[in-house]
Amino acid sequence: MKVLAVRGNSLNLRDSPVREERNAGEPCLEGTKKLTGVAVFDDEERLLPLVSSFLSHGLKNGLMSYESCLTYGKNISYFHQYLLTRREFADCERDTAMLEVRTHAIEEYFSHLREDEELSQKTIRNRDSSLMAFFNKYLCRGVDDVPAPRSAINPYSDGLLSPRPMKRLVSACSISDLKQLMLSTKSERERCLLQFIYDTGVRRSEVPRVTLADIDDALAFQNTLFISGGVTEAVNADYCPLYVAGSKGYADEIKPRTTLVSRATLLRVKKYHSSPLYKMYRKQFGKANETPAFLNAEGNAYTPNSVTKLLDRVSSRAVSNLKISKKISPHKLRHGNAYAMLRSPDIGTDYLDRLVAVQKTLGHSELGATETYTQIPYDLYQKLLRPGSESKTKAGEMEELVKQTRLRIDLGDSK
Known part of the structure; x- marks a missing residue:
């Protein structure tokens, strides 16, 4: 076939x-x-x-x-x-x-x-x-005024024929698993990308479309001035809005959205951009809005398949070293982003606010798609959290992750 x-x-x-x-x-x-x-x-x-x-x-x-x-x-x-x-x-x-x-x-x-x-x-x-x-x-319907090929009764006239699948709890990458994935590679470039995917919730197909200009524009939000009650000051927020040329649009069209990314993650990406390695490879591209934010070891833009291969490689290494229990796919990082937002007390005033924020940042058309992350009732979920974890914010976790995993990219580094 x-x-x-x-x-x-x-x-x-x-x-x-x-x-x-x-x-x-x-x-x-x-x-x-x-x-x-x-x-x-x-x-x-x-x-x-x-x-x-x-x-x-x-x-x-x-x-x-x-x-x-x-x-x-x-x-x-x-x-x-x-x-x-x-x-x-x-x-x-x-x-x-x-x-x-x-x-x-x-x-x-x-x-x-x-x-x-x-x-x-x-x-x-x-x-x-x-x-x-x-x-x-x-x-059973025909196309362009041509009669339907099938004259027999439509077996799907009453809808789907298979049983409805049982809803299961979404399996996600935890912050501790993310750390182990990052420690399983000696490349700061790859560590930076893994944190970025987790913190932004982007799909693997969206990674190649994130540009240098997108990162710069997100960080520029920090310089936005808000005037209130005669006080003028910069935002200086823990999160920045990042434009994403999203997938899952109608008939392959781009479905743009804005996601929340931690300032610590953006600053880590900018340090990678200031490295001799990135500067050397970016010369082949044109303007900032045409330059990929992440380049592979050969200096080319990542593809969806190369993102999958990266996760497969570092996951296999982490499993072999008994650091994680099973391999983690790119989409599991996206799921991890959703749970991180739902438990972050600084995103929204209540759980429903955070759920809506997750819907917008992940690009779900309907809230029902986002509700797959709520199979455990919120009151029970709160009891499952470790003491003190409910006070941790996603931005704080990303900042701590940078301190624990960041590597220096030296002048002679080729990868």
């Missing part, structure tokens, strides 16, 4: 075999053509036209993001593979089994995933959601 997606890729038609084999009188292919679409292939490398058409329409018309197309393509392909193992669909060509399948076969597929493959309820629900979109938005 393979899913290929392209968006706005240029195809050079000058040397195309189609151009050479054209019949007399047919127009000649010249120049380049922009391609946008999705192709899904089965295990025998045959195109699945129904699935490919559905995803291509979504990508071309901005209804689905690039990553969503890849995910939907894989989820629907898994179901297609299962259908071909059933006797009633053995003679179906390509993905025509989708035109005949009934509700009971889909429910038996989810039972197979649960009992035989032992997949989690959340994973099964994700596959169910992909199938529902395929049936509701394409197979």
Whole structure:
């Protein structure tokens, strides 16, 4: 099974075999053509036209993001593979089994995933959601005035078919785990990035879009003057607003938001920016708003995958040294940021205020998404805190972390 997606890729038609084999009188292919679409292939490398058409329409018309197309393509392909193992669909060509399948076969597929493959309820629900979109938005509705491909009853007319997943407490990176991750690398550049991700709650896909100008603008907030009652003074706050060119926007669009970052973290980042290492690599970029705030060992901007590899490497090292119990992903740092804000007494006057602050800084469209961090009732959560921990602020924890983990970047350092 393979899913290929392209968006706005240029195809050079000058040397195309189609151009050479054209019949007399047919127009000649010249120049380049922009391609946008999705192709899904089965295990025998045959195109699945129904699935490919559905995803291509979504990508071309901005209804689905690039990553969503890849995910939907894989989820629907898994179901297609299962259908071909059933006797009633053995003679179906390509993905025509989708035109005949009934509700009971889909429910038996989810039972197979649960009992035989032992997949989690959340994973099964994700596959169910992909199938529902395929049936509701394409197979049983049609696209662009073309009749619906499927004439049989829609198995998703009453909604999702899998059981609702049980809500579980979100697993997050604690401040002590973060410290151990940072101590597991000898690079101040990497330590700085790990603290930044935790303190800002940015997604791994958002890290490459944070620029040198964003850091400078956030620190400039300290110089903002507030005039009240005849008193003029600088803010000098423990937190600064940081602009984030956020992910999860509609059809891959940037979803901007502002997050709260501790001044101690920003100052640590600025010290990294003033190092000979960063100054050497940043010369290849243009203006401050075009220069990534974090550069890897080769002087290039981090990618989402390289952020994941960094966490995997330092986590594995920390686990091997018995400093943490299990590996930590980039998203666990984001979860850690949410819990740090919820327990910080200087962010909001009460728990609801802090919950709304978390919603805004993480970029959740609805408060319900943020409430996944509140599975433990607040009164019980307060009893679980260690004595004195309720008085600690996120800004104070970040300042202490800098003192405990900061390394000097010398002139001869190459990493």
